[in-house]
Amino acid sequence: MTENPSQTQAPGPGGPPAGSENLLRILTSPWVAQAVYTVARFDIADRLADGPRTSEELAEATGLDPDALYRIMRTLSSFGVFRGLGDRRFALDTAGQLLRDGVPGTQKYSALLFGEETFRSWGEVLHSARTGRPAFDEIYGKTFYDYLSDHPAGSENFNRVMGGAAIVPPVAESFDFGPYKHVVDVGGGTGALLVSILSRHPHLSGTLFDLPEAITQAEQELDGPVRERCSLAAGSFLDRAPAGGDVYLLSRVLHNWGDGDAAAILRNVRAAMSPGGRLLIFERFLPDDDSPHMGKIFDLVMLVVLGGRERSSNEYGALLAETGFRPVREIEGPRNMGLLEAEAI
Numbered sequence: 001m002t003e004n005p006s007q008t009q010a011p012g013p014g015g016p017p018a019g020s021e022n023l024l025r026i027l028t029s030p031w032v033a034q035a036v037y038t039v040a041r042f043d044i045a046d047r048l049a050d051g052p053r054t055s056e057e058l059a060e061a062t063g064l065d066p067d068a069l070y071r072i073m074r075t076l077s078s079f080g081v082f083r084g085l086g087d088r089r090f091a092l093d094t095a096g097q098l099l100r101d102g103v104p105g106t107q108k109y110s111a112l113l114f115g116e117e118t119f120r121s122w123g124e125v126l127h128s129a130r131t132g133r134p135a136f137d138e139i140y141g142k143t144f145y146d147y148l149s150d151h152p153a154g155s156e157n158f159n160r161v162m163g164g165a166a167i168v169p170p171v172a173e174s175f176d177f178g179p180y181k182h183v184v185d186v187g188g189g190t191g192a193l194l195v196s197i198l199s200r201h202p203h204l205s206g207t208l209f210d211l212p213e214a215i216t217q218a219e220q221e222l223d224g225p226v227r228e229r230c231s232l233a234a235g236s237f238l239d240r241a242p243a244g245g246d247v248y249l250l251s252r253v254l255h256n257w258g259d260g261d262a263a264a265i266l267r268n269v270r271a272a273m274s275p276g277g278r279l280l281i282f283e284r285f286l287p288d289d290d291s292p293h294m295g296k297i298f299d300l301v302m303l304v305v306l307g308g309r310e311r312s313s314n315e316y317g318a319l320l321a322e323t324g325f326r327p328v329r330e331i332e333g334p335r336n337m338g339l340l341e342a343e344a345i
């Protein structure tokens, strides 16, 4: 999102007014995303992994209506998901490859996450606009994480999305863990980041701390030599954080929470630390001004689904200053993500 396309279109004589194509693309994009959700939900990309098939064959395999599936697939052939080969045969195109299970960079689980409960929240966006509170809670009668606690399949999918994020390895590489001994990953999900750090640094041990569902999933999935250096602890960071670390991680945690809860989490982490200990905050930092930035769409997800907010590094700095930390430095990462290092004072 580097430029505003509406400003780059000149109105043609007798043609549509400037910005109308851009606006139409914006207005129809939820439909395209839901079509992608549908093919992800029925594993269509996985079923095309070995080569092209007809929409009739795929409909028979999935129980979908043949004509409906054909119309969905031909639409998505205009968006780089499939390639229509004629006679209702389709192959995977580049974006479609990333809807397959298990391929590096797969976004299949994101398609499911964005397409299900979170999508319903957008239907009640006016509630968030009027109240500043998440539409999700209004629809489901509970917070997003409480909902996941009650829906193991949704929780498993969410943890897969988080654990599979391509941004995990750069964090593990961007900080010098040499002088430290024990890393506590607070809200660390099923441990992808912690495992990646412990694998690179054999002298380190670690503690993974998250809600019981994530820790249960981690217990099932973690193995190998790193497992012996990694203890697992279930609990809520709104109540406490495990003691004993000299480095604490909060990766993509604080943006899920409003300022009051984010400060409470930071205070609990600070209470578990000794002075001089390091806190690494990994987040998508927004610019302080109103310039275009992809993180702003995730800020709306925080508003509508979670009740959190994306922040600038200065805003994180202000939260750190009021909770017993001193910001030390900021390291830019991929995909508009960054690492903010702070010292417990």
Ligand SMILES: C[S@@+](CC[C@H](N)C(=O)[O-])C[C@H]1O[C@@H](n2cnc3c(N)ncnc32)[C@H](O)[C@@H]1O
Pocket: 145, 162, 163, 165, 186, 187, 188, 189, 190, 193, 209, 210, 211, 214, 235, 236, 237, 238, 250, 251, 252, 253, 256
């Ligand atoms: C957006 S995910 C980030 C996961 C991981 N740190 C990462 O970067 O991939 C937020 C994490 O916070 C956890 N979480 C939410 N509420 C929590 C709570 N009250 N106590 C502990 N963990 C919580 C979720 O289970 C989830 O793993």
